[in-house]
Amino acid sequence: MSTDDIGNLAAILGDLSHFDQQADRMQQGLLNQQFLGRLLNHPAGFASSPEFQAATGIPLVAIGETQFVGNSQGGILGGAASAVSSEWSRVVLGVPGINYSLLLPRSSDWPEFQTIFDVAYTDPVNRVLALQLIQLLWDRGENDGYAQHLTTAPYPGIDAKQVLMVQAFGDHQVSNVATEVLARTLGASVHEPAIGPGRSNDVDPLWGIAAYDPGAATNGVLVLWDFGTPAPPPVNLPPTEPEYGTDPHGAGSNEPLVLQQALTFLFSGQFVDVCAAAPCRSDVLGG
Numbered sequence: 347m348s349t350d351d352i353g354n355l356a357a358i359l360g361d362l363s364h365f366d367q368q369a370d371r372m373q374q375g376l377l378n379q380q381f382l383g384r385l386l387n388h389p390a391g392f393a394s395s396p397e398f399q400a401a402t403g404i405p406l407v408a409i410g411e412t413q414f415v416g417n418s419q420g421g422i423l424g425g426a427a428s429a430v431s432s433e434w435s436r437v438v439l440g441v442p443g444i445n446y447s448l449l450l451p452r453s454s455d456w457p458e459f460q461t462i463f464d465v466a467y468t469d470p471v472n473r474v475l476a477l478q479l480i481q482l483l484w485d486r487g488e489n490d491g492y493a494q495h496l497t498t499a500p501y502p503g504i505d506a507k508q509v510l511m512v513q514a515f516g517d518h519q520v521s522n523v524a525t526e527v528l529a530r531t532l533g534a535s536v537h538e539p540a541i542g543p544g545r546s547n548d549v550d551p552l553w554g555i556a557a558y559d560p561g562a563a564t565n566g567v568l569v570l571w572d573f574g575t576p577a578p579p580p581v582n583l584p585p586t587e588p589e590y591g592t593d594p595h596g597a598g599s600n601e602p603l604v605l606q607q608a609l610t611f612l613f614s615g616q617f618v619d620v621c622a623a624a625p626c627r628s629d630v631l632g633g
Contacts, residue, residue: 347375347419359462365480372487376427383433386412413612417441418520418595421511422449422488425528428507429492435505436615437496438608440512441595443524444489444531447481452521454584454593493531497565509534509566510611512604515541516575518585518593525568530554534566541570542625547577558617567617571604573597573631592631601628 385391393405416424421442485491
């Protein structure tokens, strides 16, 4: 998705019968990512252009070494782009999720768009039905339609990917529920201990996700980072400031240990425990 989509999205929210336009745009975005990867990987791509070379003519990109990082929407769509790609093998999904119809009502970003949607669809029941029905089109362009092919059962001619997921506890924009559904769908494991005692309102935090075992094969690793934000509401509503503290959605980009973990994985495919066998905590938000 791009800035150019915003105007048309506003029109679509007033008449969801046009949502196929956005689904097509998302698929075009997935295709664009593949060609961007090809341009980075191929000797006749960016590396052949003076703009991507040192003064000596040496390429400034490592030919054939492209890997993928996607954060927020890049994490929600990045699994789809990676599942269809032959251009990279390792994937870092920051604050990712699955299933937009689940994400939207729990996202602090949704109320801005909801003001248009609610005017067009005045019946609360119809609103719920509409979001569920257009998910069938959303599946064409986000993780929900491709997760089963990302780490297992890859498409013909495409290798399964190695995946690292980074979750922000209490995320205001991408619900923790959606991140954990993605992890369970992939059959991923989670860094344990995942969360400190008393931090989560769940009876069984990270339910259904096995603990990461460095000696065992895994379909991906999930790391839950606690930036001090309160636990999210247990209902189908977004956490908002100030009641639910500062949004930790982008905090991982400012935490050196998150970057160390992600870069190590991207360069080597190895998962390193940067939290000393303890829950991963950070004070970058001042918590």
